[in-house]
Amino acid sequence: EAGVAQSPRYKIIEKRQSVAFWCNPISGHATLYWYQQILGQGPKLLIQFQNNGVVDDSQLPKDRFSAERLKGVDSTLKIQPAKLEDSAVYLCASSPTGSGSTEAFFGQGTRLTVV
Amino acid sequence: GNSVTQMEGPVTLSEEAFLTINCTYTATGYPSLFWYVQYPGEGLQLLLKATKADDKGSNKGFEATYRKETTSFHLEKGSVQVSDSAVYFCAPPNDYKLSFGAGTTVTVRA
Numbered sequence: 472e473a474g475v476a477q478s479p480r481y482k483i484i485e486k487r488q489s490v491a492f493w494c495n496p497i498s499g500h501a502t503l504y505w506y507q508q509i510l511g512q513g514p515k516l517l518i519q520f521q522n523n524g525v526v527d528d529s530q531l532p533k534d535r536f537s538a539e540r541l542k543g544v545d546s547t548l549k550i551q552p553a554k555l556e557d558s559a560v561y562l563c564a565s566s567p568t569g570s571g572s573t574e575a576f577f578g579q580g581t582r583l584t585v586v
Numbered sequence: 587g588n589s590v591t592q593m594e595g596p597v598t599l600s601e602e603a604f605l606t607i608n609c610t611y612t613a614t615g616y617p618s619l620f621w622y623v624q625y626p627g628e629g630l631q632l633l634l635k636a637t638k639a640d641d642k643g644s645n646k647g648f649e650a651t652y653r654k655e656t657t658s659f660h661l662e663k664g665s666v667q668v669s670d671s672a673v674y675f676c677a678p679p680n681d682y683k684l685s686f687g688a689g690t691t692v693t694v695r696a
Binding site for chain 1 (some may be wrong): 635
């Protein structure tokens with residue numbers, strides 16, 4: 472079974488530029504999560520999709536971050552414009568359902584450096 | 587709401603030492619409980635889980651028992667290896683989303 476795929480693995484951009492990350496979850500998984508993990512901290516949930524609907528985006532900085540999950544499969548996370556403090560690893564995860572009784576599967580993440 | 591209190595790190599051990607990372611939770615009912623691990627440069631992965639009270643989850647020599655009387659899910663390993671160096675997360679039980687605290691960084695020295 473293929474795992475969660477993310478691209479790119481690394482990205483370096485200048486502040487005020489825009490960037491997009493892509494995630495392909497495990498086939499058939501209804502729930503998709505995007506997390507931001509700043510160095511030395513735990514992952515912070517940015518947005519959770521159930522199929523192609525948003526379940527929770529309470530911690531997503533909506534003035535600069537946006538995310539979509541077209542057709543309930545792949546997802547993209549965009550930052551525009553980027554700030555220095557957006558430097559982090561962006562993790563995508565998926566699970567079969569949104570229930571807390573099932574595990575989530577994570578991709579390797581995209582490491583973003585904003586200079 | 588549901589939450590966990592996890593032992594803060596960092597923790598540094600010698601190879602073959604005993605490791606325990608405390609985790610206590612507050613929750614409504616008896617949700618499934620999870621320990622995740624993050625190795626350097628990787629995403630998180632499920633280490634073990636327990637789906638009901640008195641269940642013991644185990645994997646890679648790690649164990650955790652779901653104890654409802656003490657609302658705890660402590661992670662233990664009897665003899666750690668250098669390859670166990672990682673960040674360990676006790677995931678707060680939640681019916682609909684998966685969130686994490688800062689985790690416990692464990693470093694095992696040869």
